Amino acid sequence: MKIKIAIPSKGRISDPAVAILEKAGLGLKDASNRKLFSNTHNSDISVMFARAADIPEFVADGIVDMGITGLDLIKESNSDVEILTDLKFGQTSLVLASPEDSDINSLDDIKSEIVVATEFPNLTDSYLKSHGINAKIVELTGSTEIAPFIGIADIIADLTSTGTTLKMNHLKIIDNILDSSIKLIANKDEYFNNNEKKNLIGTVNISINGVIEAERKKLLMMNVSKDNLQIIKDLMPSMTGPTVSEVLSDREDTVAVQAVVDEEEVFDLVNKLKNSGARDILVVPIERII
Template identity: 65%
Template structure:
């Protein structure tokens, strides 16, 4: 039983997708020469590299069992796929934008019959029609920002991460149509027929995502201050306590702590009397 995973061949989401698979234990055998098809260290799993925009259709058609691509592309293609996980990277938003000197400042200012240039015709038209604003869509494959300044359109709908490119091109955001990030998707038939293996892959990926921003804090403490230590330490289900083979009534304590809390937690523990404190990175939480 082979599982084929479609990943973006290039762009800002390609490398993070490859790294996520690697951290999940599904690394590519050849990380230097990226081919159309690449074997992984799991004999049942192979990776195919293709354009991010083609991944929703390839997964829907069964050319790939799984895929990683942006929610914006998944929604734009309007294909039938199972969305398994929001992978949390490649965050962006599809926005409606107008020239800075335009009198269009909010959605209600957009007039019926306005012309909108975009690479996302279905999402844009559907969103505006839902809000009672029928418009004319001009589909472009790039350089969308220039369209209002050469008389092609009144507005544009485009993907942005920070809004910097829009500002550089003297455009202002009027409305957010969709917030997007990279998602893990599955072919519905593949998910039913190969569910066990797909869920193993999903669990590995989910374990990596759950471990992000977490640290394992371990220490030795005297039994007499254990209650104070428990109060001072957060944990996913409370700290774990185990006996230390010693004549000094010492116990070992460890807990998973959010990275941003580590500094405060360690200092609280030292004041209580904890010693031999270790802060360890976590690769996966299953």
């Protein structure tokens, strides 16, 4: 049984998608710029490169079994796919924005005859309709922020993350339509009904979850004299452990201690450990936790 995973061929989420597969043990074996497909280090799993916006439909139609793409693009295309895991990157919001000097500050100020420019006509139209607003939608494929200033729309619906682009274009947020980030998705029928593919899809999902989990954790390693061991053990929050092992050296009073800890705890913890007599402290990145 073989499965295909669609990942973005270009744009901001292409490299992080490849990186996450690599860390999950599914590094690409023969990717080159012009190829549409690549094998991975697992002979049952291959990758197809596609535009991020096309991936939800390819997964829903079973052209590929799994995919990596944004929630905004999944919802805009109204694709019926199974969302398996949030990949914790590409965080952005689809917002309605008006020119800074406009009187439109909230949905209540929008009159029905308003014109909205957007790359997300379906999401925008259904959001406005659900608030009783029938807008005219002008569909663009990029640089939406310019639309009010060239007179083709009153307001826009576009993605924002740092807010820099809105600010540069003198636009203010008036409402939030959708918070989006990048998801691992699967074809529903294969995930729920195809026994063989279900297993392989599940394995990929578990590996990728392991990568996400590991990104928030560090491995702490240190040498501790036996006299200080109890204090150090008490300080260590750990998944299971800490692990204490013998150090083969002249200093027989020394043991090595290691434990996996949350990234947010590392800064404080390292100081406390140092002050309690730990030596040679190493903070090591982890690739995957299964």
